[in-house]
Amino acid sequence: MTAITPTPAHPSQRGFAQLDQRGTLSFAGVLRSEWIKFRSLRSTTWSYLIVIAISLGMALIMSLSMASGMSGGTDAAAAPADQQLSFIVQSSVFGVYFGQLVAGVLGVLVISGEYTTGMIRSTLAAVPMRLPALAAKAVVLFVATYVVGLVATLGAYVVTSLVFAGVDVSASLTEPAVFLPLLGASLYLALVAVFALGVGTMLRSSAGGIAAVLGLILLVPTVFQMIPAEWAQDLLPYLLSIAGMNMFTSTTAEATADGFGFWLNLLIVLGWVGASIAGATVLLKRRDA
């Protein structure tokens, strides 16, 4: 740290008389600010690298085990084309089961990190209307996570295709039944991150937010499956992670494992995200920072 000397003609003198000629607060500016904040933290880089690494790693393990099962027993190349395709899609999106946990943690940290460090007071002093700051965080998080999700699932598709090429099984990326699940999986990943952002805003704590998000994704479905009551089984497909998985593990838009189809599952996921962001909006606006 260098010594500082008082400078009578410091830079603040310039422009003081021309207050109205300078920039104003705008949503584009807030968006840029949130992007700078997002990319300048190590946790962002690490989280995304982990998402990609898990996706590639899981695709490798999954495709190797499926391919070896085939070469030993059935004639894989003789399997029907839609079954071949389903192998490859399953392997390509498998990493998202784990990636969603990382995306959830990142989503919580984007805001809880500001609460735990006190940064939120700087953020809200610069954007006193508050909601543009939350909206900008959501946009940045959604877009970045979607892009990373695409990289992760496309990479997983490449790994899977290379492995399956050894047993003469292939599925073209230009097939809607191949690329739609990849796009859907990336979309789900991005939506989980935004959902977690809302939870983090409501709880204002990293530990609490992460526990709540991971609990909902991992624990709640397991608990519901164990409840020996019909209502629990009926509610199961409406849970965030179950609807999310069903959204992209189907190969057609019409029929999924639960028969809801892609659009209805997407709607359920959007409902969770909407509820979370709505709660965050109300509390952020109302509470003292």
Next chain:
Amino acid sequence: MITAEGLVKRYGAKTAVNDISFTVRPGQVTGFLGPNGAGKSTTMRMVVGLDRPSAGSVVVNGKPYAAHRAPLHEVGALLDAKAVHTGRSAYNHLLAMAATHGIGASRVREVIELTGLESVARKRVGGFSLGMGQRLGIAAAMLGDPATLILDEPVNGLDPEGVLWVRQFVRHLASEGRTIFLSSHLMSEMALTADHLIVLGRGEIIADAPVADIIAGGTRPRVLVRSPHSSQLADLLAAPEVAVVRSDAGVLEITGVAASGIGDLAAQHGLAIHELTPLSASLEEAYMALTSDAVEYRTEAVR
């Protein structure tokens, strides 16, 4: 210009700020003084809209802070040196704050230079000392080249050189016609920096006057008396308006009676006096006198 009217902040049953009204004028340094817990920080947070007043209002340059089109150009605030994400570098922090208002990287470099942070600007804020954190907070407050500056305890954690720098810096900014609102619990620092003082105690304004008036009006003269008959003398002096403090054995500090009165009384009763010294009032004492009834967390006097 900051104008508060009937400002109240309650946290549950506790009233942190109780119906205060004041005006902070441009072209001078207004000190905001009070013991810890008096409500200074709460008031400052309400000015920039971080806390919502329970009642009353506060406006900056005629509008609520949040209603301005470019809040950072109206008010620069250092409310907490640690209001920065510890994982981000000082440069990126400032760049992100500046981006909200479309302020460019060249201004970011200017405020880094202005606050002497060049050598640590690329380092993560988590490793900063309190003093470096204060400089970063001042740099962030200056980003928008604001007409009004709110600084909450800006000299906390600064070395003597830094304290001097802040003092000269805010005096210079005030001389440019800006409004400077500066809080501290240190009267001595305020005496050197501020033109006008608003003294807060237990959430209420105790004094709102030029510094000179507060020194003159805030204290009553004290007299130091050394006598082998100190306890007898103390009993004789006992009266509602007289305060007697026994410091050392045989030493009294008396407020409320002039030195001549004490001497005459001692002579009447034939008590020997070894020392009789009128003590001049200091600003520190004026402050203590003002806030003695208003200290939130009082420590037992050491005897």
